[in-house]
Amino acid sequence: MKEAQRSPVNRCFGGNCPQNKKPIPQLREQQIKEAFITARQRKDANRAISNLLLQLHCALPQVLEAIKRQVERRNLSPYVLSVAIERVEQQRRRNGLSMQEIVEFENFKASLGPQ
Numbered sequence: 001m002k003e004a005q006r007s008p009v010n011r012c013f014g015g016n017c018p019q020n021k022k023p024i025p026q027l028r029e030q031q032i033k034e035a036f037i038t039a040r041q042r043k044d045a046n047r048a049i050s051n052l053l054l055q056l057h058c059a060l061p062q063v064l065e066a067i068k069r070q071v072e073r074r075n076l077s078p079y080v081l082s083v084a085i086e087r088v089e090q091q092r093r094r095n096g097l098s099m100q101e102i103v104e105f106e107n108f109k110a111s112l113g114p115q
Contacts, residue, residue, distance in 0.1 A: 045083040048076055061088055061101045064108050085109070 052063050052070075067084050070076040088105055091097055097105065 041077070041079050042083060045077065045080040048080050049084050049087070059101075060084065060091065061097065061105055064088065064105070068108075068112070 049060070049063070049067070052066060053060065056063055056066065064081075064084055067076065067081050071078050071081050088097070092102060092105070
C-alpha cells in the first residue's frame, strides 16, 4: 500500500499559533503601507480620468488641459495629472498619437514646468 502524501498542516487555531515567527521590521511594514496607499491612489486616479473621458466625449490628450485646471482648483489630486501624463506617454510609445497630438502634448508638458 502506498503511503499518502503528507502536506503541512496549519496548527494555528484560535490564536494558538507558535511564536517562532519573526515580526516584520518597521521599515518593511512602512513600505507595505506606502505600496497599498499608492495602489489606491492610482485606482482613484484612473477612475477620475475615465469619468472625465466619459463626460467630455474626447480622447485623453485633449482632456489633459481640463485635468490641469481641476488640479489647480484643487478638485482633483495632483496624482491624477501624473497618471494621465503616463497614460498619454504609453499611447505615444504604441504609436497611438498623431504628430499634431504629440506636438500638443509636448507643449503641454513644457507649460507644466519642472516637476
